[in-house]
Amino acid sequence: MTASEKGQKARRPGAPASLATLSEHLGLSVAAISRVLNRAPAAKSIPKATQDRIFAAAAALNYRPNVLARGLRRGRSMTVGVLVPEVSEGYATLVLTGIEQGLLQAGYFYFLISHHHRDELIDRSQTMLVDRSVDGMIAVDTSLRQHPHLPTITVSCPDEHEGVTNIVLNHKRAAELAIDHLMGLGHREVAVIKGQSFSSDTESRWQAIRYAAARASLALDPKLTAQLEGDAPGHETGYFATQRLLASSARFTALFAFNDVSAIGAVRALREAGLRVPQDVSVVGFDDVQSAAFQNPGLTTVRQPLRTMGMLAAEAVVRRITAPEDHPPAKQIVVDPELVVRESTCPPPAKRPARSL
Amino acid sequence: MTASEKGQKARRPGAPASLATLSEHLGLSVAAISRVLNRAPAAKSIPKATQDRIFAAAAALNYRPNVLARGLRRGRSMTVGVLVPEVSEGYATLVLTGIEQGLLQAGYFYFLISHHHRDELIDRSQTMLVDRSVDGMIAVDTSLRQHPHLPTITVSCPDEHEGVTNIVLNHKRAAELAIDHLMGLGHREVAVIKGQSFSSDTESRWQAIRYAAARASLALDPKLTAQLEGDAPGHETGYFATQRLLASSARFTALFAFNDVSAIGAVRALREAGLRVPQDVSVVGFDDVQSAAFQNPGLTTVRQPLRTMGMLAAEAVVRRITAPEDHPPAKQIVVDPELVVRESTCPPPAKRPARSL
DNA sequence: CGTCTTTAGGCAAACCTTTGCCTATGACGA
DNA sequence: TCGTCATAGGCAAAGGTTTGCCTAAAGACG
Helix, strand or coil, X not given: CCHHHCCCCCCCCCCCCCHHHHHHHHCCCHHHHHHHHCCCHHXXXXXXHHHHHHHHHHHHCCCCCCHHHHHHHHCCCCEEEEEEXXXXXXXXXXXXXXXXXXXXXXXXXXXXXXXXXXXXXXXXXXXXXXXXXXXXXXXXXXXXXXXXXXXXXXXCCCCCCCCCXXXXXXXXXXXXXXXXXXXXXXXXXXXXXXXXXXXXXXXXXXXXXXXXXXXXXXXXXXXXXXXXXXXXXXXXXXXXXXXXXXXXXXXXXXXXXXXXXXXXXXXXXXXXXXXXXXXXXXXXXXXXXXXXXXXXXXXXXXXXXXXXXXXXXXXXHHHHHHCCCCXXXXXXXEECCEXXXXXXXXXXXXXXXXXXX | XXXXXXXXXXXXXXXXXXXXXXXXXXXXXXXXXXXXXXCCHHHHHCCXXXXXXXHHHHHHCCCCCCHHHHHHHHCCCCEEEEEECCCCCHHHHHHHHHXXXXXXXXXXXXXXXXXXXXXXXXHHXXXXXXXXXXXXXXXXXXXXXXXXXXXXXXXXXXXXXXXXEEXXXXXXXXXXXXXXXXXXXXXXXXXXXXXXXCCCHHHHHHHHHHHHHHHCCCCCCHHHEEECCCCCCCCHHHHHHHHHHHHCCCCCCEEECCCHHHHHHHHHHHHHCCCCCCCCCEEEEXXXXXXXXXXXCCCEEEECCHHHHHHHHHHHHHHXXXXXXXXXXXXXXXXXXXXXXXXXXXXXXXXXXXXXX
């Protein structure tokens, strides 16, 4: 039988080669070619010589499988959806770097959506991703309201969902690192800036700080806690929170901020109030974003292994996709923080600090 | 088991509704349903009542079209590929925010790939994106070597490609803003930090600076130019470049850095050398990334409208996809910079600065 | 010679949607 | 009566891949 016997569709020169093109070219059925190219078990009955011919032709014609067709047939799109609050900000982007690396390594692509912490956008994004037939989802610092029906991994997410693995920092350890560092320097009047209410880590971090303080016999003055407000992720929030702290009558020699970005805002507010950092007030940040080291002064901070967390998330979601019922998924994967001491902390001033109001 | 399968295919309760499900449900052909749901012109012969029934059933069964099947049939995936050097860094992420907004608005999703300026990764990414059958591409600060065969928009890209629209800053204007600002303050000894050789803007920016300097009769001492080195995008590069400037024998009262991130590194290097910013050396950055305002001192910088550039790119690529031969695409879209004066610039010291070596 | 197994692959359904072309019925005018 | 036209949809191919099941020939074995 000649290859041309079948309703020969002339291959337009521009069009990419499909299995049909190869089939026509080789005089073999598409089925055989597909099996060989995919190294399917059923291809073992096909002699080496034929297999070589097939591979050679695929290379010669520059055959690339059509992922849409393949995804349709297999029910796998090799794509996961990634939900982040914001793409232009330190925390999520560092996690994202890890996610990207982990996913690409495994051959997955990802759709990125940023939801700016807006609930209805989160909901919509979730269904849009399902509609796009992603194979799984990773949500970073995101509060999922709909229970996901897809393999899902969360990073620092507040709410628990059946079957969802959450990748979290060891908050207890993190709080201890910061509090013990400040106590060790001699600080006894420590102000704390909590995160925005929508932020996933806010509550657990705060619990951990209270625990660590109690353990170190440090009294936390309620007047010395402020909270980030507003949904923008910028430095301003820390700036204003610090101004509120300064406006209260209580004095403090150290400040533990919710994250580096707000710590940077805090430094500015302190400075504008005539206080030197760290001589008058020590400041500890959180996260260790890239610019933390290059602040003036260099920011002492609790480092989260953000890239690692992203990679773990990627690996976990891939595992969950490819081996769904392997073993019941872990509820949590806990990673450990690390204290990075730079220049924004030092012992408290010997005398009462200048500001005493 | 039940009467539900009378030769028809029983709809498993978990499976999503397809057109076939609706067809069975309504007693209409899939073709009719497809046409109505897509408001195809051919649906105009179908009476309103039937159309309503179809819409109602689609809503009731929560029908969502399968994007893979649709993409396969239509040859449109409603996805574009976005190439950025790095996702954890100020410049690209701001552009990305704009891109995201523009694309989602138009119903497109995007695959994000960061290539870290590695040529072979750029090449691979390009073909991977084509293999993923994206409808178009946006490349940010990326040097494309393969000529793209897809609708493509570039943002700040160095090389020209037939049919590719490049979105660029008005570098001439940008350089004038910075140089004129410094000259106006009285500076005559201005150091310049050029970008890495791989960075797209490096060459055009440098040309523009030379032009603006000449126009303002400012002599640029070759000993007072340094270049960012290494492929990491962090502050360190600016730090080391500034150290090299300081190590040379020439003195300067102002420094114009390639971008904000390197300017921040520069400030640190200057400070470590015992120089005050801005009293001894004024520093001008570029980009106006989010942290520029919250540096200490606040960074005077040339703002690029990065979000806008991203949105323009998204809109342009969508236009190119949906109306390919509308009119020949623009070679360039030029956007204008803006000078943001903060605290890192002031008149030069009256006497020779402390450092004179 | 008959039967079984291996080798070498083919057929066609399935995944789901879109779309070019077709039919059938009724109304209407000439 | 015939032709035309609008209405109301249906049929089936196409898009490219994967996969369960099949066949046909050849060799092995008894």
